[in-house]
Amino acid sequence: MDSTKRTILVLEDERQLAMAVREAFTERGFTPIIVPTVEEAITQLESNAQHIDVIWLDHYLLGSENGLDFVVKVRANEAWSRIPIFVVSNTASTTNIRAYIQLGVENYYTKADYDINQIINDIEYALAHRDEKPAA
Amino acid sequence: MEQEPLKEGQRTLSAMKRPHGAILLLVLALPILVATAGLSAWLAMFTETSIFGLSIPYAIGIVGLLQTVLMFFMMMTILIPYERYIKNTNTTIEQVAKKGEHYVQAMIGSSLGFWDYAPQTRMLFFSSHMMSLLGYPEADRVTDIDFWYQHIHPEDLEGVKRTMAAHLDHRTPEYWIEYRIRRTNDEYVWVADRGRATLDGAGKSIRLSGITEDITNVKRVQEVLESRTNELQEATGAIEREIQNVRKFQKAVDASTEAVSITTPDGAIIYVNPAWTILNGYTVSEAVGRNHRMLKNSQTKQEVFIAMWEKISSGVSFVSEEIVNTRKDQTVYQADLSIFPIRENNQNLFYVSISQDITQRKEIDRAKTEFVSLASHQLRTPLSAIRWYSEMLLSKYVGELNDKQRQYVKEIYAGNLRMVELVNALLNVSRIDLGTFAVEPEPVNLVEICESVIMELTPQINEKQQTVERIFASAPQTYSADQKLIRIVFQNFLSNSVKYTQPGGHVVAEISTREGSVYIRVSDNGYGIPKAQHGKIFEKLFRADNVRQKDTEGTGLGMYIVKAIVESSGGSIWFESEENQGTTFHVLMPLTGMTKKSGFKGLT
Numbered sequence: 001m002d003s004t005k006r007t008i009l010v011l012e013d014e015r016q017l018a019m020a021v022r023e024a025f026t027e028r029g030f031t032p033i034i035v036p037t038v039e040e041a042i043t044q045l046e047s048n049a050q051h052i053d054v055i056w057l058d059h060y061l062l063g064s065e066n067g068l069d070f071v072v073k074v075r076a077n078e079a080w081s082r083i084p085i086f087v088v089s090n091t092a093s094t095t096n097i098r099a100y101i102q103l104g105v106e107n108y109y110t111k112a113d114y115d116i117n118q119i120i121n122d123i124e125y126a127l128a129h130r131d132e133k134p135a136a
Numbered sequence: 137m138e139q140e141p142l143k144e145g146q147r148t149l150s151a152m153k154r155p156h157g158a159i160l161l162l163v164l165a166l167p168i169l170v171a172t173a174g175l176s177a178w179l180a181m182f183t184e185t186s187i188f189g190l191s192i193p194y195a196i197g198i199v200g201l202l203q204t205v206l207m208f209f210m211m212m213t214i215l216i217p218y219e220r221y222i223k224n225t226n227t228t229i230e231q232v233a234k235k236g237e238h239y240v241q242a243m244i245g246s247s248l249g250f251w252d253y254a255p256q257t258r259m260l261f262f263s264s265h266m267m268s269l270l271g272y273p274e275a276d277r278v279t280d281i282d283f284w285y286q287h288i289h290p291e292d293l294e295g296v297k298r299t300m301a302a303h304l305d306h307r308t309p310e311y312w313i314e315y316r317i318r319r320t321n322d323e324y325v326w327v328a329d330r331g332r333a334t335l336d337g338a339g340k341s342i343r344l345s346g347i348t349e350d351i352t353n354v355k356r357v358q359e360v361l362e363s364r365t366n367e368l369q370e371a372t373g374a375i376e377r378e379i380q381n382v383r384k385f386q387k388a389v390d391a392s393t394e395a396v397s398i399t400t401p402d403g404a405i406i407y408v409n410p411a412w413t414i415l416n417g418y419t420v421s422e423a424v425g426r427n428h429r430m431l432k433n434s435q436t437k438q439e440v441f442i443a444m445w446e447k448i449s450s451g452v453s454f455v456s457e458e459i460v461n462t463r464k465d466q467t468v469y470q471a472d473l474s475i476f477p478i479r480e481n482n483q484n485l486f487y488v489s490i491s492q493d494i495t496q497r498k499e500i501d502r503a504k505t506e507f508v509s510l511a512s513h514q515l516r517t518p519l520s521a522i523r524w525y526s527e528m529l530l531s532k533y534v535g536e537l538n539d540k541q542r543q544y545v546k547e548i549y550a551g552n553l554r555m556v557e558l559v560n561a562l563l564n565v566s567r568i569d570l571g572t573f574a575v576e577p578e579p580v581n582l583v584e585i586c587e588s589v590i591m592e593l594t595p596q597i598n599e600k601q602q603t604v605e606r607i608f609a610s611a612p613q614t615y616s617a618d619q620k621l622i623r624i625v626f627q628n629f630l631s632n633s634v635k636y637t638q639p640g641g642h643v644v645a646e647i648s649t650r651e652g653s654v655y656i657r658v659s660d661n662g663y664g665i666p667k668a669q670h671g672k673i674f675e676k677l678f679r680a681d682n683v684r685q686k687d688t689e690g691t692g693l694g695m696y697i698v699k700a701i702v703e704s705s706g707g708s709i710w711f712e713s714e715e716n717q718g719t720t721f722h723v724l725m726p727l728t729g730m731t732k733k734s735g736f737k738g739l740t
Binding site: 014016017020021023024027060090091093094110111112113115116117 | 509512513516517518519520521523524525527528531533534556559560574576
């Protein structure tokens with residue numbers, strides 16, 4: 001794996017959007033890993049956590065668990081909780097948003113309101129500044 | 137008879153035999169004396185020294201003695217009855233007088249005025265009391281009847297005369313009349329006369345005597361009694377009417393489809409209407425006397441009850457849609473509840489509760505809300521796809537586009553953005569309509585938010601070479617507001633001004649404080665709103681004709697949303713505008729800040 005390339009774990013079950021996300025992140029020099037369920041995302045983390053730099057999380061996913069369940073699991077695991085999570089979803093329930101923020105996600109975006117490059121800019125910014133910070 | 141002392145006296149007298157001896161004495165006395173004197177003289181002159189063996193002086197002595205005995209005997213038998221007779225007569229007279237005295241004393245004691253009238257002579261006797269009743273000095277007066285007539289009230293005079301005449305003519309058994317008489321101080325007093333005529337042997341009225349009583353007090357009491365009776369009647373009438381009204385109200389309440397119950401201040405039920413019994417499954421007899429608590433379901437949040445008791449115990453009415461109740465058959469339903477305390481003199485007399493089963497309505501609302509959420513989510517997903525793919529096309533990810541291709545893709549991107557805006561606006565509108573939008577106030581800096589919005593619009597402002605003036609001098613440092621919502625207000629006003637003003641135009645944004653309110657104003661000198669369409673500005677999806685022609689973008693929902701946001705916090709919004717002159721929007725919000733409102737969602 002190219003060490004300068006960042007790896008982003010993408011939890012997105014809409015095929016259309018997943019493809020756009022993959023294309024965009026690839027173009028910007030990321031290695032995207034697309035998974036449609038929380039289960040598969042956990043599997044990825046279990047085998048590859050140290051190489052995953054950032055997580056893109058949609059709220060509604062295939063399977064019984066949703067984005068909030070995933071964040072709870074990630075936060076519970078010390079090794080994984082250092083990974084910044086960006087929630088990008090089309091639900092606007094304030095209850096959910098508040099829950100995500102309380103659980104400590106990096107940011108929340110309503111998909112349709114943002115260009116994908118805007119989101120990727122924010123992700124790069126966050127990663128750059130996190131690298132400057134001392135390791136947790 | 138007690139009442140006729142004179143007649144009785146006369147009867148007593150006539151019952152006594154009048155002695156007649158006096159005549160006899162008179163008739164006999166002279167002859168006896170003459171006879172005795174003659175005999176004595178004959179004896180002395182014409183007889184010798186003795187007669188019948190008696191010497192002449194002796195004989196004369198005997199004659200003298202005889203005469204004395206005879207006279208003595210006669211006087212005794214005749215005069216003693218006379219003496220007795222005189223004594224009896226005196227006693228009778230005394231008794232008669234005494235009886236009369238009783239009446240006089242009674243009269244004096246009673247302070248009644250006594251009068252005595254002789255119709256033949258028209259002479260009238262007024263007792264001293266009678267005179268003082270009229271205000272004159274207290275002394276008996278003998279005068280004529282006109283004196284009396286002059287004192288009678290002119291309206292009553294006729295009646296008095298007639299009444300008197302009627303009795304004197306034996307048409308009435310008694311003389312009795314009430315009338316007004318004038319006293320010396322020119323005041324009229326009410327008096328009552330009662331009297332009886334004295335008849336002569338032929339049955340003709342020769343005297344009328346009676347008493348006069350001052351009945352002012354009696355009249356006053358009568359008046360008071362009359363007015364009290366009237367008052368009582370009126371009060372009874374009023375009570376009757378009240379009862380009718382109450383019956384009407386009771387009928388109305390009984391017929392209502394809302395469940396109504398009335399409880400005492402400590403929660404005991406004293407009345408439930410039919411709708412209540414149907415809703416809760418208890419009959420009237422099962423409900424009355426029991427406490428409202430029997431409906432309580434643990435699903436109702438404690439805060440609701442705490443807030444309820446706080447409010448109603450201090451006399452404030454309480455409304456809630458968050459009540460969960462249990463019926464008699466243990467089924468559960470959601471209720472909206474309004475409790476109105478009925479107070480008097482700062483104390484709760486009882487509570488009136490009105491409630492409805494809103495389970496279905498809540499279900500429907502929830503379904504609507506979920507539908508809207510789901511729909512917007514479903515709509516946004518393809519919109520996101522279009523947005524990102526267009527974006528990527530434009531950004532050369534997959535190669536360079538020619539000018540025409542670039543232009544077309546830009547149109548796609550722009551059109552898509554409008555759709556995104558519309559979906560967001562519709563979502564907000566549905567939350568406003570369903571009342572499910574939340575207001576979460578926190579301290580914000582209004583100027584910062586306004587500046588940030590202006591900054592977002594800078595590209596358009598610069599492109600159209602418009603100027604923006606800021607008047608923030610007296611803006612409050614912090615203000616308690618829901619950041620998202622107040623941002624929407626600024627966004628709508630400012631983007632409208634920029635959009636609907638010609639190039640080179642001028643926009644003013646003002647934030648200041650005014651008499652306990654925060655004041656926001658956004659003015660422009662742009663296209664304005666035609667007068668005929670002023671009334672519709674706040675309607676959903678309304679866009680004025682003049683701007684629709686100039687610019688096809690715009691959802692027509694912005695003003696509806698802004699108005700709902702402003703008014704939900706007790707603020708007010710209004711505007712002035714003239715076509716081609718410009719528009720000014722004003723907003724006043726309470727300085728205390730936006731009202732916290734819990735809902736399911738925030739507006740986006």
